[in-house]
Amino acid sequence: MGVNIDVLRCTGCKLCQVVCSVANFRENNPKKAAIKIVSKLFTEEVRYDVIVCDQCGECIEVCPFDAISMVSGVVIIDPDICTNCGICVDMCPRGAMFTHPEVDHPIKCIMCGECTKYCPRGILDDLAPHDEEEVDE
Amino acid sequence: MYGYAGSILRVDLSSGKTWPEPLTEDLVHNYIGGRGFGAYYVYKEVPPGADPYGPDNVLVIASGPFAGLFLPSGAKTSISAKSPATGLYGDSNIGGHLAAELKYSGVDAIVIRGKAEAPSYLFIDDDRVEIRNAEHLWGLGSIKTEEILKEELGDEFQIATVGPAAETGVVFACINHDFGRQAGRCGMGAVMGSKNLKAIAVRGTKGVPVADIDGLKKVSSAAFRELLEDPALKIWQDLGLAQVTTWSNSIGALPTRNFHENFYEDVDGLSGEIMRETIVVRDKACFACPMATGKVCKASFRGKTVLVEGPEYETTALIGSNCALSSIEEVAYANYVCDELGLDTISTGNVVGFAMECFEKGIINKEDIDGIEARFGSLDAFCDLAYKIAAKEGVGELLAQGVAGAAKVWGDESDRIAIHVKGLEWSGYESRGAPSMMLAYMTCDIGAHHNRAWSITHDIEVGRDIIEGKAAKVVEFQHVRPLFDCIGVCRLQWVEMGFPLEYYAKLYPVITGRNDSWEDLLVKCERIWNLTRSFAVREREDFGRKDDWPPRRFYEEPVPDGPVAGSHITEDDLNVLLDEYYEARGWDVNGRPKSETLERLGLKDVAIELRKMGRIS
Numbered sequence: 001m002g003v004n005i006d007v008l009r010c011t012g013c014k015l016c017q018v019v020c021s022v023a024n025f026r027e028n029n030p031k032k033a034a035i036k037i038v039s040k041l042f043t044e045e046v047r048y049d050v051i052v053c054d055q056c057g058e059c060i061e062v063c064p065f066d067a068i069s070m071v072s073g074v075v076i077i078d079p080d081i082c083t084n085c086g087i088c089v090d091m092c093p094r095g096a097m098f099t100h101p102e103v104d105h106p107i108k109c110i111m112c113g114e115c116t117k118y119c120p121r122g123i124l125d126d127l128a129p130h131d132e133e134e135v136d137e
Numbered sequence: 138m139y140g141y142a143g144s145i146l147r148v149d150l151s152s153g154k155t156w157p158e159p160l161t162e163d164l165v166h167n168y169i170g171g172r173g174f175g176a177y178y179v180y181k182e183v184p185p186g187a188d189p190y191g192p193d194n195v196l197v198i199a200s201g202p203f204a205g206l207f208l209p210s211g212a213k214t215s216i217s218a219k220s221p222a223t224g225l226y227g228d229s230n231i232g233g234h235l236a237a238e239l240k241y242s243g244v245d246a247i248v249i250r251g252k253a254e255a256p257s258y259l260f261i262d263d264d265r266v267e268i269r270n271a272e273h274l275w276g277l278g279s280i281k282t283e284e285i286l287k288e289e290l291g292d293e294f295q296i297a298t299v300g301p302a303a304e305t306g307v308v309f310a311c312i313n314h315d316f317g318r319q320a321g322r323c324g325m326g327a328v329m330g331s332k333n334l335k336a337i338a339v340r341g342t343k344g345v346p347v348a349d350i351d352g353l354k355k356v357s358s359a360a361f362r363e364l365l366e367d368p369a370l371k372i373w374q375d376l377g378l379a380q381v382t383t384w385s386n387s388i389g390a391l392p393t394r395n396f397h398e399n400f401y402e403d404v405d406g407l408s409g410e411i412m413r414e415t416i417v418v419r420d421k422a423c424f425a426c427p428m429a430t431g432k433v434c435k436a437s438f439r440g441k442t443v444l445v446e447g448p449e450y451e452t453t454a455l456i457g458s459n460c461a462l463s464s465i466e467e468v469a470y471a472n473y474v475c476d477e478l479g480l481d482t483i484s485t486g487n488v489v490g491f492a493m494e495c496f497e498k499g500i501i502n503k504e505d506i507d508g509i510e511a512r513f514g515s516l517d518a519f520c521d522l523a524y525k526i527a528a529k530e531g532v533g534e535l536l537a538q539g540v541a542g543a544a545k546v547w548g549d550e551s552d553r554i555a556i557h558v559k560g561l562e563w564s565g566y567e568s569r570g571a572p573s574m575m576l577a578y579m580t581c582d583i584g585a586h587h588n589r590a591w592s593i594t595h596d597i598e599v600g601r602d603i604i605e606g607k608a609a610k611v612v613e614f615q616h617v618r619p620l621f622d623c624i625g626v627c628r629l630q631w632v633e634m635g636f637p638l639e640y641y642a643k644l645y646p647v648i649t650g651r652n653d654s655w656e657d658l659l660v661k662c663e664r665i666w667n668l669t670r671s672f673a674v675r676e677r678e679d680f681g682r683k684d685d686w687p688p689r690r691f692y693e694e695p696v697p698d699g700p701v702a703g704s705h706i707t708e709d710d711l712n713v714l715l716d717e718y719y720e721a722r723g724w725d726v727n728g729r730p731k732s733e734t735l736e737r738l739g740l741k742d743v744a745i746e747l748r749k750m751g752r753i754s
Contacts, residue, residue: 011374011429013422014234018207021344022354028206029344031241039292041316042284046419046433046444101342118361120374120427 002054003126010048012037016115016124023114024107032100034109035127052127053096053109059088067105073130079105138165139348140202140648142240146266148259150332151192151251155259155266160245167739169623169661170201174246175217175228176665180672180743182250189221189324190306190331192252198239198297198337199246201625202649205237205345205424208357209364209636210627212236212423214314220323221331222308222484222539223560223584226672227323228622231297232423233315235339236625238295242341253333258286261339262294271335276301278477279313286338294338300479302527303330307537309484309562313476317431317446318423321481323561323583348650356647360640364427369634374420377430379409379465381450382457389701390566390574390593392459394513395490396556396690399567400699401458412448412465421446428629436469438516445473448482454565455486460493461513471519478527484539487562489522491540491555492532500551507531553689558585569691570701571596573607576714579685580611582669590614591632601701604710608717616662623662664738667722667730671743674729674752681727685715729753 014037017030025032038049055075060068067081068088077088082105089097089106097106113128144157168177175197187193196218203211214236220227239245242261249259253268256275260267274282279300286296296314303310303326310326311319320326347353364370372380385391386404393401405411412432421431433446448456448468456475457468475482489511495501496511503510507525509532511518525533535543540562544555556563561584568575577590595610596603617638621628624645630636642655653661673680695705719726723734732753735744747753 009420011420011422011431013424013426013429014237015207015425015427018205018425022207022350025344026350027344028347028353029241029342030237031342032344039287039316041421041433042287117358118365120365120370120422120429 002056003052005050005052005126006123007050008047009121009123010037010050011121012039012048013120015118015120019115019118023112024110032103032107034096034098034107035115036098050123051094051096053092054094055111056093059092059097062087062091074111075108076110077105077108082106138162139346139650140206141165141170142243142245142343142345144244146244146247146261148247148249148268149251150249150253150257150268150334153253153268155268157244167661168665169620169658170245171199171213171215171625172217172228172230172619172622173661173665174199175215176226176668176672178248179217179219179226180668182248183219185675187219189219189224189328192250192332194219194250194328194331196249196325196328196332196334197246198249200236200239201623203644204625205240206347206648207353208425208626208644209360209630210423210426210428211625212426213622213625213627214239214320215622216312216320216325218325218328220325220561220583221306221327222324225559225583225676226669227325227583229311229320229322229325230622231312231314231318231320232426232627233318234295234424235297235314237424238339238341240341240345241343242339243343244339247337249332249334251332256333256335258336258338259334261337261341263341263343274335275304279479280316280477282336283313283316286336290338290340294340296336296338298336299326299329299334300477300527302479302537303327305527305529305537306331307480307526307529308539308542309481309488310479311481313479315423316421317433317476319476319481321483322586326479347648349647352647353644356640356643360636361427364630364634364636367634370427373428373430373633375413376409377428377432378449379412379432379453382453383408385450385454385566386458387700388593388597389570389696389699389704390568392454392490392563392565392567394461395459395487395494395554396563396567397494397694398697398699399569399701401461403461403463404458406464407453407457407468408465416466416469418444423627426627428634430629434469436466436473438467438470438520443470443473445469445476447476448472451565452482452486455483455490456519459486459490460519462516462519463514467516471516471523474520474523478523480523480527483564484562485523485526487540487556488526488536488543489519491543491551492522492536493518494554495547495551498550501547505532505547553693556585556688556690558687559583559684561585563688566591566593568593569696569706570601570704572601572604572706572710572714573611575687575691575706575711576607576611576718577614579687579711579715580615580718582666582673589618591618601704604713605717608714608721611718612721615666616659619665620658620662623665660738664740667735667738667740668743670724670730671735671740671747674747675750678752681729682715685728687711725753
């Protein structure tokens, strides 16, 4: 399990974030993305971090409402069951469960693969669906 | 309104009040966004004769309809005000993530007037807007200020800051953002500093509505595919704009030793390849940009090691060859000094290069320059002068006025080699061997800047000694290039990678739902061009052809060496260029817009105002 992303090659353009929001919310709003680029430019490392779910499944265990499940290797939140209690957000080891004031459940990567098509450095390929041909637009 | 956040944030620092105003159809229809909004507010709201450093000046920070969206590089913020460098309309644009974040916060543009009583910063978190105390940041460097605010507020805030040079009012003080991006030109930082405004911090969570999201997906998906499959992309990602340096030198356009020459014999030490090999530590991009021309570099000097974004071409040209530094690491260090002090690298490179030539030629002596051994090639001298300029200490007080101001004191022989137009120092293309580029610099509305009409490639294509017929191309560029500054997109994909303009024409209707054609948009740019010109005509009774004149060096000295050695442009040539240009623009022989031209462009009120003042007939 886990995703391999060469963060040292990330340029911080955040194109993945806007692609994600357009693909999953039909909206230009990187704050509704399931992936997040964080600047570490002001640290010794001078780099960006790519925060995204690696489908580890720990949230499945902590969800008090059984709203989260593993489907074909992808962790999925059922928005009809989710109460947006925030426990999975707090417990996520990668900090990859995101919240937005207009969305009534956490936002997480479902490996739709859209961002992988656009990353200018090609570092997000691990987020594409693994077991089938890339689905075209 | 599709493509827009829908509001203008008004800030009056004198009263401490902030309030939103709805974005109007008139403003959007006539001025598009970005630079267009800036021109509109500066013309309308800055009274003639206003002190650029006074509370009546307005600072406009504007995004455009393309900014923050799923498309290549919608990252540009235009910052406009009456410029302290020229006393005329000024603007400068900045990449990074500010434009996008501004729109997510629900704001298309911020219009700031007045002056805060104490050092302050503007805090915007969606609908929450506050003017906060910034006394703990006053005096700090631009990058340090951003670092501290990021610590205090969080990484999601996008922050624009000014450095010490803006606090003291250096006419070429810039605005910094995103570690190492600058709105460098025209002293926009000085205006911000004069308002006691140390920084602007923005965060937003809102989406930007577009007219046809499926249409946007379709066009942008094809656009990105084309860019990502272009083999040139990797070269841009590796070398960034630093690769322009050797090209510019090879065509005889690289400013060298205060524009005495346009060919630098030591260019190899400044090349993009050397930079990549020796000092680049990270590639960095603006919002949604595949090119990632930002290069974070490490440089050491005087026992201090620093990180800096850059140098890109302009900095290398003006600080590197123009001050005859010998290594890209030296240029990077000087770049750091300028960034932290908040000095525009283009103007600083000009000012220091000018001082070095004046010193070496004996126009000034050592006492005139505080005992600094200001010789070409000396990074020590560069740094010493930069710190003095930012602090306005000793000779720095004079040099802080730019080359035009300094030449008034250092005399006629220095005025001949003070390289500026309208008071703004010349950017990175020496143009004695490129008449259309020369004309572009002469007629640029903000002073000697290349970005309105980078037509040097046109000179190369049609003949570098040809004068006639060049004006039309300059006019064409002066509309299409600023259009990018209006819509809020970086033009590098188009300019450097040959990415077709058709994509932008296709994106405009799917984003905005408006039926303006590309040609309609260019007419709006012509309107904006005439409005900024009208600002100058309204501002100064004697404004005209003389203000479009280049420095004497360019027509009194032929190019001494390099690929276009002997190139020479005469005063007659310059007059031919201007005659053709004014004719093409519908301006009179003195370069003032004719009434009918303004009226054709929907600027009837402006025509009436200027006629009443007796400025146009």
